[in-house]
Amino acid sequence: MNQPASLQERIRHAWETVQEVEKRCEQEELSRERDDYASFVARLPLTIMINGLGQALAALRSSYRPGETDQKEPRAWLWKNLSGWLCRNHPLAPYPGATDLLQAVMDHGPDRYRRAMTEAMNWLFWHKRFAEAILKDRNLHADHRFRVASTKVQTGLIRKLPLYKPTDDRIHLPKKRPSAGNTGLWYEKFCNEWMYDPGSDRWYLSRRKMDWIRSVTGTVGNADLLREALERTEDIVRANGGLLLYTKTASRFATGLGRSHPTENGFTWHHTLGVPYLIGSSIKGLVRAWASEWIQADPRDINRIFGPDTRETRGHPHSGSVLFLDALPAQPPTLEMDVISVHHLGYYSAKDKKKSPPHDWSSPNVTPFLVVARDQPFVFALLPRSRREQDLRDLYRVHGWLQQALEWSGAGAKTAVGYGRFTVDAAKQEVWEKSLQTQEHVG
DSSP: OOOOHHHHHHHHHHHHHHHHHHHHHHHHTOHHHHHHHHHHHHHHHHHHHHHOHHHHHHHHHHTSOTTOTTSSOHHHHHHHHHHHHHTSSSTTSSSTTOSOHHHHHHHSOHHHHHHHHHHHHHHHHHHHHHHHHHTSOGGGSOOTTOSOEEEEOTTSOEEEEOOOOOSSTTOOOOSSOOTTSOHHHHHHHOOOOOEEETTTTEEEOTTHHHHHHHTTOEEOSOHHHHHHHHHHHHHHHHHTTOEEEEEEESSOBBOOTTSOOTTSSOOOBOTTTOSBOBOHHHHHHHHHHIIIIIIOOOHHHHHHHHOOOTTTOOSOOOOOSEEEOOBEESSOOEEEEEEEEESOHHHHHOSSGGGSOOOTTOOOEEEEEEEEOSSOEEEEEEEESSSSHHHHHHHHHHHHHHHHIIIIIOSSBOGGGTTTOEEEOHHHHHHHHHHHHHHHHHO
């Protein structure tokens, strides 16, 4: 059955305008403009849904100078293409024959406005699909075999991006994350979503940051290796009279966002297991802050348990009475992608805030980052410095503080907005405590 003529024409127009953009970018070697156009098309439908067609058009029209329609300005191309569809000479067009789309929106009533908004969204649906399929130039990616990638520019020079190269030509490094490999090593060292911009002579990721983060989402880690690591931790704790705390993430958990990474937000990976984890020293800092700032424990107890603050203590520092081991996932955890949306980037980055005030038509700047999903099991371990009675009392006290800090304060990054909360896994905790009682009985 044939589609309605209006739908066929809409699809044809969306397809032909994307092809025109592709042809222009190839002829003029506009690699970055090609990617930017696809990005602008992808964001425009959401802007229309949030702000309405009028404000979205006003923001798009004000984002470039008049007269740039035929120059190297992707937003001008998008304005021209959308106007060409909504103002075409056709009885079904919302504003047939109009020479200025924004003026036409202001001159006509609400019925015509609703038609225009519906037609714009329908056209953008197809235009966005074609732009993603055609303009997302995979040839600009760094070499998928991780050899030295190069791009020739107009001057004849070659710009190189150094990546790992196999010592043996028979070895081919994978294009995708190996299912049995170290996910952390892959994520940190083998990013293959780079693009080169001859105009600025730089490599960049742009919206392909999300593509790289998605390459590691899902379940990561080896179940057998994690089980062995947990068994070793349990043996150490039993042998030294320590305590374990079995938990689950009650919210998303981000760790190591401040680490350097091409996606702008890093992630802390265990070097050998390739899974997210919490370093023992950071757990110690978390519990110390909870005890001193929230519980307001005696400073002498805090210095004895955690060791003195070397910034305030004169003389030789000493170790505390409780040791904090790294917290590891009890099974392969699930990772997800999250985003930080800055709605007024110009205002926040401007030196003179008065000259760049925030306004309603600003486009959000979305920065993706990697997180651990909810309901993922993690195991925390504590050891006493010795078997002395005071150290054992400190151990049990810290165990309670740790549980409270994880539940109320949170661990990792972005705890102020609810990330990094953990709750006790009562069932596993009970099994562990019963096993200790059985061991004491047998002993």
